[in-house]
Amino acid sequence: MKRFADLLELLALTPSRTRKIAALAQYFAEVPDPDRGLALAVLTGEMDISNVKPALLKETVLAEVDETLFALSYDYVGDLGETIALIWPHHGAGELPRLSELVALLNATSKAELPRVIGGLLTRAAIHERWALVKLATGALRIGISARLAKTALSRMSGVELQAIEEVWHGLKPPYGELFAWLEGRAGRPEIDHAARFHPLMLSNPVEERDFERLDPRDFAAEWKWDGIRVQLVLGRDGVSMFSRTGDDIARSFPDVVEAAMGRAVLDGELLVGHDFEARSFNDLQQRLNRKAASPRQMAELPGFVRVYDMLFDGDEDIRALGWEARRGRLEDWFARNPQTRLDLSEVLGFADWDALAALRRQGAESHGHEGVMLKLRTAPYVPGRPKGFWFKWKRDPNVVDAVLMYAQRGHGKRSSYYSDYTFGVWKGSEIVPIGKAYFGFTDEELRQLDRWIRANTVAAFGPVREVRKELVFEVAFDSAQKSGRHKSGVALRFPRINRIRWDKPAGEAARLEDVAALAGAT
Amino acid sequence: MGFIIDRDLYVPAIDAWIDPSQPRPRAIVTHGHADHARAGHGAVLATPETIAIMKVRYGPDCAGRFEPLRFGEALDLAGARVSLHPAGHILGSAQVLIEAGGQRAVVTGDYKRLPDRTAETYEPVACDLLVTEATFGLPVFQHPRPEDEIGRLLKSVADQPERCHLVGCYALGKAQRVIALLRDAGWEKPIYLHGAMARLCALYEELGVPLGPLLPATGMPKAAMAGEIVIAPPSAIRDRWSRRFPDPVVCQASGWMSVKQRARQALVELPLVISDHCDWGELNQSIAESGAGTVWVTHGREDALVYWCRKQGLEAEPLALPGLDDDGGEGGE
Numbered sequence: 001m002k003r004f005a006d007l008l009e010l011l012a013l014t015p016s017r018t019r020k021i022a023a024l025a026q027y028f029a030e031v032p033d034p035d036r037g038l039a040l041a042v043l044t045g046e047m048d049i050s051n052v053k054p055a056l057l058k059e060t061v062l063a064e065v066d067e068t069l070f071a072l073s074y075d076y077v078g079d080l081g082e083t084i085a086l087i088w089p090h091h092g093a094g095e096l097p098r099l100s101e102l103v104a105l106l107n108a109t110s111k112a113e114l115p116r117v118i119g120g121l122l123t124r125a126a127i128h129e130r131w132a133l134v135k136l137a138t139g140a141l142r143i144g145i146s147a148r149l150a151k152t153a154l155s156r157m158s159g160v161e162l163q164a165i166e167e168v169w170h171g172l173k174p175p176y177g178e179l180f181a182w183l184e185g186r187a188g189r190p191e192i193d194h195a196a197r198f199h200p201l202m203l204s205n206p207v208e209e210r211d212f213e214r215l216d217p218r219d220f221a222a223e224w225k226w227d228g229i230r231v232q233l234v235l236g237r238d239g240v241s242m243f244s245r246t247g248d249d250i251a252r253s254f255p256d257v258v259e260a261a262m263g264r265a266v267l268d269g270e271l272l273v274g275h276d277f278e279a280r281s282f283n284d285l286q287q288r289l290n291r292k293a294a295s296p297r298q299m300a301e302l303p304g305f306v307r308v309y310d311m312l313f314d315g316d317e318d319i320r321a322l323g324w325e326a327r328r329g330r331l332e333d334w335f336a337r338n339p340q341t342r343l344d345l346s347e348v349l350g351f352a353d354w355d356a357l358a359a360l361r362r363q364g365a366e367s368h369g370h371e372g373v374m375l376k377l378r379t380a381p382y383v384p385g386r387p388k389g390f391w392f393k394w395k396r397d398p399n400v401v402d403a404v405l406m407y408a409q410r411g412h413g414k415r416s417s418y419y420s421d422y423t424f425g426v427w428k429g430s431e432i433v434p435i436g437k438a439y440f441g442f443t444d445e446e447l448r449q450l451d452r453w454i455r456a457n458t459v460a461a462f463g464p465v466r467e468v469r470k471e472l473v474f475e476v477a478f479d480s481a482q483k484s485g486r487h488k489s490g491v492a493l494r495f496p497r498i499n500r501i502r503w504d505k506p507a508g509e510a511a512r513l514e515d516v517a518a519l520a521g522a523t
Numbered sequence: 524m525g526f527i528i529d530r531d532l533y534v535p536a537i538d539a540w541i542d543p544s545q546p547r548p549r550a551i552v553t554h555g556h557a558d559h560a561r562a563g564h565g566a567v568l569a570t571p572e573t574i575a576i577m578k579v580r581y582g583p584d585c586a587g588r589f590e591p592l593r594f595g596e597a598l599d600l601a602g603a604r605v606s607l608h609p610a611g612h613i614l615g616s617a618q619v620l621i622e623a624g625g626q627r628a629v630v631t632g633d634y635k636r637l638p639d640r641t642a643e644t645y646e647p648v649a650c651d652l653l654v655t656e657a658t659f660g661l662p663v664f665q666h667p668r669p670e671d672e673i674g675r676l677l678k679s680v681a682d683q684p685e686r687c688h689l690v691g692c693y694a695l696g697k698a699q700r701v702i703a704l705l706r707d708a709g710w711e712k713p714i715y716l717h718g719a720m721a722r723l724c725a726l727y728e729e730l731g732v733p734l735g736p737l738l739p740a741t742g743m744p745k746a747a748m749a750g751e752i753v754i755a756p757p758s759a760i761r762d763r764w765s766r767r768f769p770d771p772v773v774c775q776a777s778g779w780m781s782v783k784q785r786a787r788q789a790l791v792e793l794p795l796v797i798s799d800h801c802d803w804g805e806l807n808q809s810i811a812e813s814g815a816g817t818v819w820v821t822h823g824r825e826d827a828l829v830y831w832c833r834k835q836g837l838e839a840e841p842l843a844l845p846g847l848d849d850d851g852g853e854g855g856e
Contacts, residue, residue: 012783013792065662066834072827073663079784086663086781127667131783418788444788 001096005132012143024153037175044147060115081134158183170198200384204391226270263338269308309346320382365396473502481520536602553632554616572615610634611645613696653815657823687768691757691775715740717755
C-alpha cells in the first residue's frame with residue numbers, strides 16, 4: 001500500500017505530464033499482479049468497493065472527533081478524503097497490508113464491522129497513506145489523472161500502441177491479469193466479446209476564422225452539430241450496446257432505443273429525445289440521462305432516438321479505413337436495407353462556399369437552436385482520437401448576459417478552500433432570480449480577489465454556501481437558453497461560463513429576465 | 524471582570540500597545556515579522572534580537588527610541604510590570620507577560636513548541652488571561668517531525684541529482700531554520716540563497732546562530748546548480764527568477780503544506796510540512812498549561828479554537844485585530 005500511496009502523492013503534486021507517465025509506467029513495470037491491476041482500476045475509475053461510502057467514513061471519524069470541529073475542518077480543507085486523513089487523531093505502529101489484501105479485506109468486511117476495520121487501518125497508516133486509503137475506498141480520486149493517462153503509461157511501459165489498448169480495454173475487468181500478460185508478451189491479445197467492445201471515437205477540432213483561408217469548401221461535407229450526447233451503437237450478434245463517449249454502456253437507460261434497433265453494425269451518432277425525430281432540448285435529454293432505468297412514462301413523454309452520422313463496421317466488416325464519403329455511402333445503403341424506428345440519418349447540408357455556410361449556421365442557431373455545424377473532410381478515414389485536419393466543429397457565437405452574483409460556494413479539488421462556485425441571477429421586477437451556476441474560469445489572481453470580495457460581502461451562510469450582497473456583476477457567456485420548470489426563473493442556461501468580472505458595473509444595470517427569456521423562446 | 528489589557532491589545536496602565544498595526548507612542552513588539560513589527564513607533568520595547576531584526580529591516584531609526592528587555596528580566600513601570608518570555612517562533616520572538624493589580628495576562632505573539640536551534644525554546648507562562656494566536660487552529664493540523672520532512676527533501680535530492688531543488692521559505696525565521704535543519708541532517712555543501720535572504724542570514728550568524736557555507740544563487744552557471752539546494756522566497760520560486768536553474772523541483776516549507784490541495788494550488792511539487800507555529804495539539808496543550816480562565820484568540824482559525832476552549836469550560840472569544848495575517852501566509856512574511 002505504501003508504494004501505491006507514494007504513487008498517488010507523486011501524481012497529485014507533479015505538474016509535468018511526462019513525469020507522471022514515467023512514474024506510472026515504472027509502477028506498472030515493477031509492482032506484481034494483482035496489485036498493479038487493482039491500482040490501474042483505481043486510477044481509471046473502474047474500482048468499486050461497494051460498502052464503503054463517504055457517509056460511512058464520516059461516521060467512522062465522528063466516533064473519534066467532535067462533529068463541530070470536523071465540520072469546520074472539512075469546510076477549510078474542502079476535500080473529505082483529505083480532511084479525514086489529516087484529522088484522524090490516533091497514530092499506531094505497523095504497516096498497511098498490500099493493495100490486493102486491502103481491497104479483499106474491505107470487500108469481505110460486513111457493513112457493521114467496517115467502521116472498526118477502517119479505523120484500525122487509519123491508525124496504522126502514515127498520513128499520506130491514509131489519504132490514499134480514503135481515495136481508494138471511495139473511488140473519488142480528484143487528483144487530475146485521466147484514464148487515458150494511465151493507458152498512455154501502459155503503452156509507454158510495453159511499446160503497444162495506445163489505440164490497441166483502448167480497443168480491448170472495455171472488454172476487460174480488474175485486476176487485468178490477461179492485459180498485463182499481453183503487454184509483457186507472455187500471452188496473445190485478449191479476446192473480447194464483439195458486442196461489448198467499444199471502439200474509441202473520432203473527435204473534432206474547433207475551427208477558427210483564419211482557418212477558412214486555407215480550407216477548400218469543396219473538400220468538406222457539413223452537418224448540424226446536434227445538442228445531445230455522443231454515442232456509439234454496437235449492434236452485435238448477441239445484443240446491442242450503446243456506449244457514451246467515455247465508453248460507459250448506457251443501453252440500460254434507453255431500452256426504447258436499443259430494443260428497436262435492427263441490423264448489425266457499429267454506428268456513431270448523437271443521442272437525442274423527442275417524438276418523430278424532432279429533437280428536444282438538452283434539458284429534456286438530461287432528465288433521462290440521470291436515470292439508471294427508464295420509466296414507461298418517461299419513455300412515452302421523452303422517447304429516445306439516435307441521429308446517426310457515421311459507420312465504423314458494416315456488419316462484421318471494419319470500414320474505418322475508408323474515406324468519409326465512402327462510409328457515408330455504406331451507411332445510407334445500410335439504412336435502406338434495415339428500416340429503423342429509433343435511428344435516423346443526419347442530414348448533409350448543401351453549401352456553395354464558406355459565407356453561405358456561415359449564413360446557414362447563423363440561421364440554424366437562431367431558428368432551431370443548433371449548436372453550430374460540423375465540417376468533415378470527404379476523404380478522411382475514421383481515426384480514433386483527435387486527428388488534425390479531418391473533422392472540425394464550428395460553434396455558433398455564444399450569447400452574453402450581465403448577471404449578478406448571488407451565492408458562492410467553496411470549490412473542491414484544485415479550487416478547494418476558495419469560493420469558486422457561483423450562482424448568479426438577473427432582475428425580475430425589483431428582485432433578482434437565479435438563472436444559473438458556473439465555476440470560475442480565470443486566473444488565480446482574479447480568483448483570490450473574488451474570494452476576498454465574497455468573504456467581505458457575505459450576508460448569510462448556509463453550510464458551505466454564502467449569500468453575498470447583490471452588488472457584483474458577472475458577464476456570463478452561454479450557448480443557449482432553454483425554458484425550464486425546475487428553475488425559479490423559468491429559464492436554464494446551457495454551458496454557462498463566466499467571461500469577465502465587471503467590477504465597474506452597477507448591479508442595477510444587469511440584465512432583466514425578459515431579455516434572457518426572449519433568447520429561450522428562440523430555441 | 525475587567526482585564527489589564529483590552530481587546531485591541533492596549534495596556535492602559537502603561538499606555539502601551541502590543542504589536543500595533545499603526546504608529547503608536549509606545550509599542551511592545553513580540554517579534555520581527557512585518558505583521559507584528561512596524562516602523563514609526565515612538566518607542567519600541569522588545570528583545571535585543573527583535574530590535575536588531577527591526578533595525579536591519581527598517582533602518583536604524585525605525586523607532587524614536589528602543590527599550591531592549593532580555594528574556595526573564597522584568598521592567599517595573601508605574602502601574603504594571605512587563606516581562607518577555609521565549610515564544611520559540613523565530614530568533615528573539617517573545618510572549619509578553621503583563622502583571623498588574625494581582626492579574627497576569629500573556630500575549631503569545633506567534634509561537635511554537637518544537638525544539639529549534641535558531642530560536643529560544645518556548646516556555647509556558649502561567650496567567651489568568653491568555654491571548655493566543657490560532658494560525659493552525661484546526662484539528663487537521665498535526666505537524667510531522669521537521670527532521671522527517673528534511674529527510675524527504677534530502678531523499679528527493681539524492682533521487683534526482685540532475686535537478687535543482689528550490690525551497691520556498693519566508694526570509695525571516697523559516698529560511699534560517701531550514702538551513703539549520705539541513706546542517707543538522709548532515710548537508711555540508713554550500714546552500715544557495717536568493718538575494719532577499721542574505722542580510723537576515725548574516726544577522727542570525729552575528730547573533731550566534733551558525734548556518735554553514737552560504738552562497739548567492741545568482742551568477743552560477745545553470746549546469747553547476749544540478750543537485751544543489753536553493754533557498755528563496757515563495758514568490759520567487761515560481762517566477763521567472765527560477766528559470767536560471769536546471770529543471771527545478773519547486774519545494775515549499777510551511778505548515779500549510781500539509782493540505783495537499785493547498786500545495787497543488789501553489790504548484791508545489793515537494794511540500795515540506797515545516798511550521799513555525801503550534802499545531803492543534805500544541806495549542807490545546809499551551810492553553811491548558813497556562814492555567815488561564817479566559818482565552819482570547821487572534822489571527823487564524825479562531826472559530827475552532829474558541830469552540831474548543833468553551834468545551835473545556837473556559838471563557839473564550841475571538842479578537843478581530845486589524846492587519847494580522849488571515850489566511851495563506853505564515854506569519855505574514
